[in-house]
Amino acid sequence: MRSREETRHDTVLLDVDGTLVDSTYHHALAWHRAFRRHDISLPMWRVHRSIGMGGDRLVGVLAGDDVEQRIGDELRSAWHEEYAKLADEVEPLPGAADLVRTLSRRFTVALGSSGKPEFTRQAVDLVGVRDDVAVVTTSEDAPSSKPAPDILEIALQKSGGRSAIVIGDSTFDVSSAARMGAPCVAIRTGGFGADELRDAGAVLVARGLPDLLDADWDELARMQPPPGASDEPPLP
Amino acid sequence: MRSREETRHDTVLLDVDGTLVDSTYHHALAWHRAFRRHDISLPMWRVHRSIGMGGDRLVGVLAGDDVEQRIGDELRSAWHEEYAKLADEVEPLPGAADLVRTLSRRFTVALGSSGKPEFTRQAVDLVGVRDDVAVVTTSEDAPSSKPAPDILEIALQKSGGRSAIVIGDSTFDVSSAARMGAPCVAIRTGGFGADELRDAGAVLVARGLPDLLDADWDELARMQPPPGASDEPPLP
Missing domain, CATH: 3.40.50.1000 (HAD superfamily/HAD-like)
Structure with missing residues (x-):
């Protein structure tokens, strides 16, 4: 015992x-902008509610496995650029x-x-x-x-x-x-x-x-x- | 009857x-930036939860009546400028x-x-x-x-x-x-x-x-x- x-x-x-x-809201906006670069439009509240899981999972969960396979890495790279622009506000x-x-x-x-x-x-x-x-x-x-x-x-x-x-x-x-x-x-x-x-x-x-x-x-x-x-x- | x-x-x-x-999240960021211009730091989630009331009330509710009386109109003007920069994303x-x-x-x-x-x-x-x-x-x-x-x-x-x-x-x-x-x-x-x-x-x-x-x-x-x-x- x-x-x-x-x-x-x-x-x-x-x-x-x-x-x-x-930083949650800045991450949400950065992901939203990353998806928009690839003409993928997702309601902000759903992006917001996915912040907290890793970026390796987020794309597939929000946009589907097909998008993950096709442009997952490009989306993560776009998110990285967009978040870097916002990070000073955090x-x-x-x-x-x-x-x-x-x-x-x-x-x-x-x-x-x-x-x-x-x-x-x-x-x-x-x-x-x-x-x-x-x-x-x-x-x-x-x-x-x-x-x-x-x-x-x-x-x-x-x-x-x-x-x-x-x-x-x-x-x-x-x-x-x-x-x-x-x-x-x-x-x-x-x-x-x-x-x-x-x-x-x-x-x-x-x-x-x-x-x-x-x-x-x-x-x-x-x-x-x-x-x-x-x-x-x-x-x- | x-x-x-x-x-x-x-x-x-x-x-x-x-x-x-x-537009909710863009409004939240615009208000957050407006408050920051005046060195007022508010957690984003509290700003987010106040979106939906009018700007005439939001300043006092979030930052206090003193701030409203002192710089309420300046904050609303700053919000207006900040939101205008984000509005095209909505x-x-x-x-x-x-x-x-x-x-x-x-x-x-x-x-x-x-x-x-x-x-x-x-x-x-x-x-x-x-x-x-x-x-x-x-x-x-x-x-x-x-x-x-x-x-x-x-x-x-x-x-x-x-x-x-x-x-x-x-x-x-x-x-x-x-x-x-x-x-x-x-x-x-x-x-x-x-x-x-x-x-x-x-x-x-x-x-x-x-x-x-x-x-x-x-x-x-x-x-x-x-x-x-x-x-x-x-x-x-």
Whole structure:
């Protein structure tokens, strides 16, 4: 039988885009512009709701496998160009540095992003928490992007932690976490509705990072993801 | 006692931004850029959730009455410039023209927008439904913007209708409708969560306009808004 100490998560894994920096809407616009370059017209709200999965999956999910096979790489390259033009507008989300520093006193803190390394580095520098986190893991470190658990699993492994709580802003963070057995605390900053995050299996939904300073981290450190949270989140 | 025919709504009032054209996210970015010009930093998701109320109210609600009094008009002017740069990217939402034409065979159809006349005209031309609607009402025609009912009431009055069903995409459309006693059908295209729209009092929530072709319009034409739907929608 494991002791109580052993069942307590020792690590917090944080998502970056939409969680530490306010980049979700810029990513949505960049993808929308990338698709438009190829005469593919998608409602912005559907593009928005797909931000948080990796770019390797997004094209096929939104535009179909045929488009992915035909011009997937061209679309990702167009997205990269379009996002680079918008990246300077991206700001830290309120409370990001404060929460990371506060959590780092009680937990090992690691960052796990589905994003490109250059944009993730830029985001981490912007928030100014490089010295407060054990490791930063990006799409380059993992074979499959969210909602696959690979990025989070590698972040946990590299950080030397035993088990983790995840903080994210999208349904993909929730299911990605659940697939490695981790509970996910979700914040509204990615623009998902509270019900979408709860239905995905978030164990707590908060407006933003400052609200998590007052959360009961002792309780969260003992939680497990609810049944079904590891399912592929449906795109609305 | 009113006959059954008299209790049947004879008019459909449609919102324009986010309902007929895919402009919600462009409006959010334009407002975000406008606030940034004045060194006011607001999380994008909160700006997004305020799109649908009029610009006369948005500044005070998002940034406070002090900011409204000090630089409200400058912010609106900055938004206008920023949105004008993005407006060419705005596209009709799928099914917009088809739904307007289909409904116009059974109902008087009128458009009621909180937007600026020039952008609303541009949107209506883009969708190509000017000849299918009885009237287009914009912020210029009404003293107060949504969620006040003025714009919808004036649109109903000008169209010669007796009572209306409203189709919109935001919680502000729902409460604006309820304040004139009209039920509101809400679509997800503005990026609100389904629960946000249902909680606001939408009598039906659909993914988009094509889904409304199959709705039971006989039933909708007899519905009333639920109690509480006229309350000011809370900003999340």
